Amino acid sequence: MSYTELTVWTRGIIMDKEGRDIVNSVAASGRKEGKHAQAMENYVDNPDRTNAPTRKYCRLSDSEIENALTYENEHPNIVVLVEGTMVKGWDYMRGMPPGGTLVINTHYSPDYMLRFVPGPERLAQLVCVDAAKIADHKWLYYRLGELGLDRLSTEGAAERSKSVAPGIAAPLIAAVVKSTGIVKRETIEPMITNQAAFRAGWEHAQVMALAASLR
Numbered sequence: 001m002s003y004t005e006l007t008v009w010t011r012g013i014i015m016d017k018e019g020r021d022i023v024n025s026v027a028a029s030g031r032k033e034g035k036h037a038q039a040m041e042n043y044v045d046n047p048d049r050t051n052a053p054t055r056k057y058c059r060l061s062d063s064e065i066e067n068a069l070t071y072e073n074e075h076p077n078i079v080v081l082v083e084g085t086m087v088k089g090w091d092y093m094r095g096m097p098p099g100g101t102l103v104i105n106t107h108y109s110p111d112y113m114l115r116f117v118p119g120p121e122r123l124a125q126l127v128c129v130d131a132a133k134i135a136d137h138k139w140l141y142y143r144l145g146e147l148g149l150d151r152l153s154t155e156g157a158a159e160r161s162k163s164v165a166p167g168i169a170a171p172l173i174a175a176v177v178k179s180t181g182i183v184k185r186e187t188i189e190p191m192i193t194n195q196a197a198f199r200a201g202w203e204h205a206q207v208m209a210l211a212a213s214l215r
Contacts, residue, residue, distance in 0.1 A: 002060075002061065002062045003059070003060070003061040003062070003065075004059070004060045004061070004077050004078065004180075004182055005057070005058075005059050005073040005074075005075055005076045005077050005078070006022075006023065006026060006057070006058040006059070006060075006073075006076065006077070006078045006079075006080070006176070006182065007055055007056075007057055007073045007076035007078070007079050007080070008022050008023055008055065008056040008057075008058075008079075008080040008082060009053055009054070009055055009079065009080065009081050009082065009086055009092050010053075010054055010055075010056060010082040010083065011051050011052070011053065011054070011082065011083050012045070012049045012050055012051060012052040012053070012054045013049070013050045013051070014050060014051055015082055015083060016054070017161070017169075018082050018167065018168055018169045018172075019054070019055075019056040019080075019082055019169075020041070020056055021164055021165045021169040021173075022056065022058075022080060022082075022165075022169050022172060022173055022176070023039040023040075023056040023057060023058040024039045024058075024164070025164055025165060025169075025173055025188055025191050025192065026039070026058045026060070026173070026176070026177075026182060026183055026188065027039035027058050027059075027060070028191065029183035029184070029187040029188040029191065030058075030060040030182075030183055032187050033183060033184060033187055035060045035061060035062060036060070036061045036062070036063065036064055036065050037058070037059065037060050037061075038057070038058065038059045038065060038068060039056070039057065039058045040056075040057050040071075041056060041057075042054060042055040042056065042057060042071070042072060044071070044072065053086055053092075055072075055073075057072070057073045059073070060182060060183070073095070074095050075095045075096065075097050076093070076095060076096050076100065077096070077097065077099075077100050077101065077180075078100065078101045078102075078103070078176060078180055078182065079092060079093050079096065079100065079101070079102050079103070080102075080103045080104075080172060080176060081102070081103070081104045081105060082105055082131075082168070082169075082172065083105060084104055084105050084106035084107075084108070084113075087104055087106070087113060087116045087117065088116045090118070091118045091119065092118075093117075093118060093119060093122060093123075096119075096122045096123075097122070098121075098122055098124075099122075099123075099124040100122050100123055100124060101123065101124060101125050101126075101127060101176075101179055101180050102117060102123055102125075102126050102127065103127040103128075103129070103172060103175050103176055103179065104126075104127070104128050104129075105129065105130070105131040105132060105168060105172055106128050106129075106130065107130040107132075107133060108128060109128060109206060110126040110127070110128045110206050110207075110208030111208065113126065113128055114126055114208070114210075120210065123210045124209070124210055125179055125207055125208060125209050125210060126207075126208045126210060127175050127176075127179045127205055127206065127207050127208070128205070128206045128208075129171050129172065129174075129175040129201050129204060129205040129206065130171075130204070131168040131169075131170075131171040131172050131175075131197075131201060132168055134168075134170075134171045134197050134200045134201055134204065135167045135168045135170060135171060135194060135197045163193035164191050164192060164193050165191075165192045165193055165194055165197075165198070166193045166194050167194065167197070168197075170192050170193070170194040170195075170197035170198040170201060171197050171198065171200060171201025171202075171204075171205070172201065173188065173192065173198065173201070174197075174198045174199070174200075174201030174202040174205065175201050175202075175205035177202075178201075178202050178205055178207070179205065179207050185202070
């Protein structure tokens with residue numbers, strides 16, 4: 001049986017939509033391909049705290065998902081960091097089995113970012129993509145405080161945009177699909193609003209293989 005857990009770490013309120021677009025589009029693509037799929041939020045992290053790390057989850061399986069009522073991903077095979085500074089100082093990969101994939105939104109190379117990863121021996125690959133630059137989201141680095149005043153993206157409220165992946169989520173989705181094959185490109189790409197950013201993310205994602213972690 002093929003079963004995959006995807007956990008996306010994002011920033012409460014100001015980047016909730018970006019994380020939500022990733023898990024929802026992957027789950028929807030999985031269903032189109034005949035898989036069993038779930039996408040869900042995590043209120044354990046209290047996502048209504050501005051800028052606080054919070055998780056979004058996706059699960060895909062070839063058969064019925066046995067842990068469908070378990071509220072958190074306990075063993076994520078794929079972890080995404082929507083904002084690059086989250087790479088330091090804590091174990092966002094906790095529970096990951098050997099052979100996992102970490103995807104980071106950063107302009108740095110995988111070689112550079114690897115030094116900050118906790119327990120890198122768990123990884124089969126480290127993927128870096130400059131999603132902020134690709135999507136031209138200068139606010140990610142310069143206007144986080146200003147975005148914190150925007151309550152429209154808080155959990156349960158209206159989104160800033162109803163389109164799917166109009167910004168940095170698009171290249172991050174491309175990097176996840178390219179590096180893991182969790183779903184097919186031809187299934188998920190038509191769902192993405194920012195097609196140019198998706199294609200650029202696919203082209204420019206840097207995938208670093210870490211074969212030693214599989215021994």
